[in-house]
Amino acid sequence: MNDRTKNPERPDGGLAKSHDRIGDQLRRLYDDVANEPIPEEFLKLLEEADTDPEDADRKDGEGA
Amino acid sequence: MTYTVDDTAFKQELSGLIPHLRAFARSLCGDPALADDLAQDAMLKAWKARASFQPGTNMKAWTFTILRNLFYSEKRRSWRRQPLDPDVAEATLVSNDDASDTVELLALRNALARLPDDQREAVILVGAGGMAYEDVADICDCAVGTIKSRVSRARTALAELLNDTAGGFSSEDGLHADEAFDDLMEQVADLSKPAQ
Numbered sequence: 199m200n201d202r203t204k205n206p207e208r209p210d211g212g213l214a215k216s217h218d219r220i221g222d223q224l225r226r227l228y229d230d231v232a233n234e235p236i237p238e239e240f241l242k243l244l245e246e247a248d249t250d251p252e253d254a255d256r257k258d259g260e261g262a
Numbered sequence: 263m264t265y266t267v268d269d270t271a272f273k274q275e276l277s278g279l280i281p282h283l284r285a286f287a288r289s290l291c292g293d294p295a296l297a298d299d300l301a302q303d304a305m306l307k308a309w310k311a312r313a314s315f316q317p318g319t320n321m322k323a324w325t326f327t328i329l330r331n332l333f334y335s336e337k338r339r340s341w342r343r344q345p346l347d348p349d350v351a352e353a354t355l356v357s358n359d360d361a362s363d364t365v366e367l368l369a370l371r372n373a374l375a376r377l378p379d380d381q382r383e384a385v386i387l388v389g390a391g392g393m394a395y396e397d398v399a400d401i402c403d404c405a406v407g408t409i410k411s412r413v414s415r416a417r418t419a420l421a422e423l424l425n426d427t428a429g430g431f432s433s434e435d436g437l438h439a440d441e442a443f444d445d446l447m448e449q450v451a452d453l454s455k456p457a458q
Contacts (some may be wrong), residue, residue, distance in 0.1 A: 216421045221389055223370045226300035230367075231285040240280050243302055244273060245307050 272312050279325050280305060282391065286326055289386040290333050292375070304329035323388050323397040330383070332403055373423035377416055385416035 280301070287301040288294060308315075308325045315324055374382055380402070387398045388409070395413075399406045 208342060214426065217417055220370065220417060220420050220424065223366060224385065224390040225392070227287045227370060227374075228289065228386065231288045232281040234281070236277075236280045236284075237298065239298075240302060240305065241277065244277055244280075244305060244309065247306060254333070261410075 269312065269315070272278060272315070273309070276305065276308055276312075278323070278386075279322055282322055283325060283329055286386070286391065287327055287333075289374075289390065290383065292371075300329065300333060300343035304332055307332065320397055323393065323401055325394075326387070327401045352366055369424055370420070373420050374429070377419055381412045381416035381419065388413050389417070 264323065282303055283299060284299040287297040291297050291300060302327060308328050311328070315321065363376070374386070377385070384398060387393045387401065388395065392400075395406050395409050399409045402409065
């Protein structure tokens with residue numbers, strides 16, 4: 199596919215550079231969320247998933 | 263009943279994937295609360311389906327498939343009713359001190375929202391999430407070549423959209439560059455308001 203049809207005067211270097219920049223920004227967008235601390239609710243939900251009430255008190259908190 | 267060793271290992275690995283589930287969900291539906299809803303459902307669904315996971319295979323790709331299927335199949339759910347809206351500010355970019363950086367990220371977010379669903383998810387998974395084309399092809403249930411061409415078309419479209427925003431801004435809604443910039447600055451101003 200030819201990317202230059204819309205910007206005939208722009209050299210390929212410019213396009214490649216702008217793609218690099220977009221790549222960086224895309225990673226930022228994703229990483230900004232991925233690097234947030236995990237909300238407590240997620241861990242609690244996962245911790246409680248399929249846990250029998252009778253022995254629930256035995257299995258939390260080890261995590262080794 | 264107590265956990266087996268496998269269950270414990272599975273849970274540990276799944277919990278390590280939560281940040282990625284959240285990031286992927288956020289990229290599919292812009293609203294942070296709805297995205298977390300989606301990510302939580304996907305996480306619990308993955309846990310329930312753990313018996314069908316093949317140990318040693320890519321658990322991240324496996325959970326992303328679950329999340330993506332949830333997003334596209336449950337049309338009546340709230341996260342589906344609120345897809346990424348190109349004209350609404352996403353109050354999600356709060357961690358940046360640098361205002362010009364924030365403007366750029368908002369512009370990218372708005373540009374992403376204008377892409378077709380299939381191109382957006384492909385460029386997000388490959389370009390943002392750093393996943394292999396093969397894994398993304400599995401997740402999206404299509405050929406590797408299809409993913410490659412979606413990513414390439416998405417990158418070109420994004421470059422053009424962002425270039426338009428920075429320069430002439432000749433989009434179909436006829437905003438001028440200064441209006442577009444004002445619009446972005448308004449969104450930035452909203453972001454810098456103190457949280458209630």
